[in-house]
Amino acid sequence: MGSTLLRNAWVLTVDSGNAVYPAGWVAFADGRITGVGPMETCPAATDFDEVKELSGHVVMPGLVNAHTHSAMVLFRGRSEGQSLLTMEGWYNSIREPELSLVASDIGPAVALSCAEMVLTGTTTFCDQYFFAEEIAEAVKQAGLRAVIAYGIVQLGDKARGEEELALATNFLRQQRSADGRVIPWFGPHAPYVDNTEDLLLAEVAVANEYGVGLHLHMACGPEDNEETERRYGTTAAVALEKLGFFNGRIHAAHCLDLSPEDIAVFARAPHASISHNATAGLRSGREGICPVVDLKVAGVTVALGTDNVAANNGYDMINEMRVAGLVASHREGRAQPISSAELVRMATIEGAKALGLENEIGSLEIGKSADIIAIDISGAGYSETPDIETLLVYSGSGRDVRHVFVAGEQLVADRQLLRRPFSEIRAEYSNTYKDFWARVEAARKVA
């Protein structure tokens, strides 16, 4: 793959000391970072196969989208006026048309989502859905890094639960890609509402055996806890801890209304994290807002996610940092209770921690995978500042991302995809979108 030097950029390392170099460099070879520092320490250009002059750019670790459902781009703009975090809104605008989805719809939809993500600086994402095999295949073709949680659906049927667990286990065995970019996980559909206690415990045992995690939705609104309050007199988080579920690596999305006891459950667990999906939460109209400040005080890993783009409606993680910052100020009633530097960490190294990848990605440090982005801050909307993270979070846009590398492979150069032209991906998606919604309409006529 050769060696590459990126130099004369603002470099945000997101290392443990949050080192920032207003004029800095990063070097990588064979997919791994080999050096990073201020320009005074920059090695000679002649030592490298490729050199990029990046003055007027921010160079930083690739962004981590800690929660989405990439196939659901097909539903973008189709659920307006509905709350996707209520059973009713989800059923009406997602579940009913979803019944017309077929496996061949998934590839073109995930390809478009991957293109949007990587073009706006996301190099790693966490997905949870059915059709996990098709998602994994599309991600491999796009070249991004992704945790893909196999959605385990039981529907009150013991035999079906066992069958699903066997299929999910097979997915763990088969899908770990040779280059390590696709990382299979489990995605229990909805604890207690769908997966039984026995099944959940079996999932944790298998996940621990394979060294993977479990990704699920939790505390999306009052109705989420109603079932466990009725059955056990406790919230879902407390009930799941008693069951032993938190002995696994647990990554929970949303968490809009956590009690102090719930926060303590996450803090006590060996590997528990939360994806705060600020935009999706606000658009849903639910009253709760993920208590990020309290979670951080308790030491819980909190990452950022877009959720599906019917709920958001885009994949721009710079926008997601901004909304998370704004909503935290509103919730806490004071200015910037989460600093811009902290928001950048949530979209990078904290996301990596949530997915168990903190030794591999999430910061620019020697030995880590070269998952690196360069953002052009020379254009309109940016100007001189002593605080580069605030410029990025509150003035920036994912649309200014110019170069993207995953494991040292350049996937975006000068805002263009290198593996496959965007126009081709978009054209194939448009055909799939039309076919899919024609099928939905036909099914509605029959019903």
Ligand SMILES: [Zn+2]
């Ligand atoms: Zn979700």
